[in-house]
Amino acid sequence: MAQINPVKWGILGAARIADGAVIPGMINSAHATPVAIGARDLSRAQAMADRHKIARAWGSYDEVLTDPDVEAVYIALPNHLHVEWARRAAEAGKHVLIEKPGAMRADEYAALEGIDPALKVSEAFMVRNQPRWIRLREILRGDEYGAPLTFSSLLSFMMTNDQDFRQKPEWGGGAYYDLGSYTAMAARYVFDAEPRRVMALMQRNAAGIDLFTSVIMDFGDGRQATFMVSLAQASSQSIQIVCERAFITLPQAYVPSRKEPNLIQIDTSADHANSQITTLEFPALDQYEEEITNFSRAIRGEDTPYFDLQDARANAAICDAVFASAESGDWADVKGA
Structure with a gap:
């Protein structure tokens, strides 16, 4: 067996997701080692470094980028800073994993044009690294159940922290940026295609963020996706796919259990009064560890799931639409579709 050469990671930002999810994933992955973390507040960076036994803490993001040991960076900053620091990281010769959404508008990705093509740069949708999502795509590309024709999803939680950056519209706050980016990506993943147009309805609060957004996506050829996302409802996370000859459900679709098996349920009954359900079980897992492992392996040139900036731009084009x-109350075309 070939010896593993772990990728040395730096982290930009002392965010909760880095502290509670991504850094533990790095530590647990045989293919990664976190070696540096930077934050605007050195004390926060140092406290996080101490918790996770990371060698170096810096009081700025630039110091992580000039650290010669750092090969790749994970950007855990508020949404409006993602592209700026992705560009700076790439200019420093680092591979980049950008927390979603990678950009607030599709045209922002122009700032990443011309970077070294040898660098891996990807939007951090950890769910695509779940073994069951990978198996789902294999199933949908096969002929057993026919083509997927409809997709529906719910994704919500109750946001109670008034100081959360998701409360600020100028920082990319709101339900769509935080949750809709996942559901739009999931629909694209299921159909393995880009939508032609979308229709959306948003309920905004006094600060201007959307607390609830409902979307219809037209993929053409009779294929439609619908989803609803909210920051002001009880926790929900589901995906349902109707194929020509099967109804497929993913319970706990986006945040799978780390203790119980993760499931794909396939109902092939042609009668509403009955069911013929086949359940596929996948071991409990840490999807952040899977994400870091796959991205690190991609950096080392291995054949592993990897989604490039073209995929990120496509998701942002849906966001624009x-x-x-x-705003218009009418259908909006997805540019580039």
């Missing part, structure tokens, strides 16, 4: 539709 969703906001345009919510």
Whole structure:
């Protein structure tokens, strides 16, 4: 067996997701080692470094990028800073994993044009690294159940922290940026295609963020996706796919259990009064560890799931259309589709 050469990681930002999810994933992955973390507040960076036994803490993001040991960076900053620091990281010769959404608008990705093509740069949708999501795509690309024709999803939680950056519209706050980016990506993943147009309805609060957004996506050829996302409802997370000859459900679709098996349920009954359910079970897992492992292996040139900036731009183009539709009250074309 070939010896593993772990990728040395730096972290930009002392965010909760880095502290509670991504850094533990790095530590647990045989393919990664966190070696540096930077934050605007050195004390926060040092406290996080101490908790996770990371060698170096810096009081700025630039110091992580000039650290010669750092090969790749994970950007855990508020949404409006993602592209700026992705560009700086790439200019420093680092591979980049950008927390979603990678950008607030599709045209922001122009700032990443011309970077070294040898660098891996990807938007951090950890769910695509779940073994059951990978198996789901294999199933949908096969002929057993026919083509997927409809997709529906719910994703929500109750946001109670008034100081959360998701409360600030100028920082990319709101339900769509935080949750809709996942559901739009999931629909694209299921259909393995880009939507032609979207229709969206948003309910905004006094600060201007969307607390609830409902979207219809038209993929053409009779294929439609619908999803609803909210920051002001009880916790929900589901995906349902109707194929020509099967109804497929993913319970706990986006945040799978780390203790119980994760499931794909396939109902092939042609009668509403009955069911013929086949359940596929996948071991409990840490999907952040899977994400870091796969991205690190991609950096080392291995054949592993990897989604490039073209994929990120496509997801951002849907975001642009969703906001345009919510503003106009009409269908909005997805540019580039």
